[in-house]
Amino acid sequence: MAQLVKKPKTNLGPGFWPVTIFLAVLAIVSDYYVYVTPLSRFLPEAAVPADQIDALFKFLTIVGNAIFIYVVGYVVYFCIAFRRPKNAPANTIGVQIHDQPQLEFWWTLVPTLLVVALAIFSVVIWKGLQQTQGDVLTMEAIGHQFYFEFRYPKLKASVRDEMHIPVNTPITLHVTAADVLHGFWVPEVRVKADMVPGLVNTLRFTPTTIGQYRIICTEYCGSSHGKMIAKLYIDSQQDFGKWFAKEANIAASGGGGAAVALTTGQKDKGQALFGQKCSTCHSVGPYNQIIVGPGLGHLFNDAEHKQLVDGKDVTPENIAYILHNGYQGQLNGHVAVMPSAQANAISNEDIANLTAYLVSLSK
Ligand code: HEC
Ligand SMILES: [Cu+2]
Numbered sequence: 001m002a003q004l005v006k007k008p009k010t011n012l013g014p015g016f017w018p019v020t021i022f023l024a025v026l027a028i029v030s031d032y033y034v035y036v037t038p039l040s041r042f043l044p045e046a047a048v049p050a051d052q053i054d055a056l057f058k059f060l061t062i063v064g065n066a067i068f069i070y071v072v073g074y075v076v077y078f079c080i081a082f083r084r085p086k087n088a089p090a091n092t093i094g095v096q097i098h099d100q101p102q103l104e105f106w107w108t109l110v111p112t113l114l115v116v117a118l119a120i121f122s123v124v125i126w127k128g129l130q131q132t133q134g135d136v137l138t139m140e141a142i143g144h145q146f147y148f149e150f151r152y153p154k155l156k157a158s159v160r161d162e163m164h165i166p167v168n169t170p171i172t173l174h175v176t177a178a179d180v181l182h183g184f185w186v187p188e189v190r191v192k193a194d195m196v197p198g199l200v201n202t203l204r205f206t207p208t209t210i211g212q213y214r215i216i217c218t219e220y221c222g223s224s225h226g227k228m229i230a231k232l233y234i235d236s237q238q239d240f241g242k243w244f245a246k247e248a249n250i251a252a253s254g255g256g257g258a259a260v261a262l263t264t265g266q267k268d269k270g271q272a273l274f275g276q277k278c279s280t281c282h283s284v285g286p287y288n289q290i291i292v293g294p295g296l297g298h299l300f301n302d303a304e305h306k307q308l309v310d311g312k313d314v315t316p317e318n319i320a321y322i323l324h325n326g327y328q329g330q331l332n333g334h335v336a337v338m339p340s341a342q343a344n345a346i347s348n349e350d351i352a353n354l355t356a357y358l359v360s361l362s363k
Helices: 016-036 048-081 101-130 237-252 267-277 316-325 348-362
Strands: 137-144 147-151 162-166 171-177 182-186 191-195 201-205 211-216 229-235 327-331 334-338
Touching: 016 048, 048 101, 048 201, 101 201, 137 162, 137 182, 137 191, 147 162, 162 237, 171 182, 171 191, 191 201, 229 237, 267 348, 316 348
Parallel strands: 137 171, 162 229
Antiparallel strands: 137 147, 171 201, 182 191, 182 211, 211 229, 327 334
């Protein structure tokens, strides 16, 4: 292979410093525009962490923009400055440069400092997000195929695909899923959490701007994943009060809305499921007809076992509780384990159906 005929005097090529200065000007000017442009112009900020998240995003953009300009600028410049001379053979290779400790020192130090700064910046914001601002409104969001369910304290029925929250009120939102992975994301609030069956993730934010926003599922969860868009209403305190009172009325009168899953369980489906998932361990005879677990046919009218194995009264809710969480106690002097819903691979809907079936056996 032929060597490059004309070796340049410096390693940097002619015009390196003017190009460097030009790139600096370009970076400073464009970064200035990034700095002065509020991100809320493109995506409104509707809650408290949004401004901090935007500040972090801006920091990333400003640093990234400068790096981008220098990398692309130098690539273009070097392509031109060190191009193959017209008279050189086609297989000419350029001067190979090795061992530049000074250069290596800087290209290690600068990115390290940047990444450390970024880490400090994000940890500070993250810490703020973890702090409870007093337990003002704590609620739950549950992802289902294919809708969001919202539960409020003191509201018997859950609400479907509509989340109402009062403005300027710190919200603690626990999210989870009933069937498969879902995601909870409100772009205007800038918070996002995975909704995972069996795991509760917590989001904290304080809504600041009254309005209507989108809650989007961000995890491909099945054929109608794209339809999983719920509405977030940030209401005035008054409007929220009205809405809440209305929901509470609906729940009390037992109609309308999405009733609690338990009342909607279907015993036929429960019976079918019992045959698949439960009959290896349970008979539908009396309590003493034990297979692995006790017989479940007389839960409500067994004179000898007036309470459930966990000592609670026999009610549909308490039965569902055992189906959900499982239970470990003693049965005939041995440790006996009732598997949890996760271990039994049953959904909340399955629990409702099974409970309806068990109730129908003895009531
Ligand atoms: C691997 C065996 C096993 C399977 C499968 C199983 N269970 Fe159980 N279950 C038990 C055992 C053991 C107990 C008793 C636990 C104890 O007393 O500590 C129990 C307790 C219960 C109880 C409480 C009974 C009472 O009198 O308080 C209910 C209700 C129940 N199971 C329902 C179900 C249903 C519904 C299914 C199907 C989804 C199911 N179980 C699947 C083993 C099982
Ligand atoms: Cu989903």
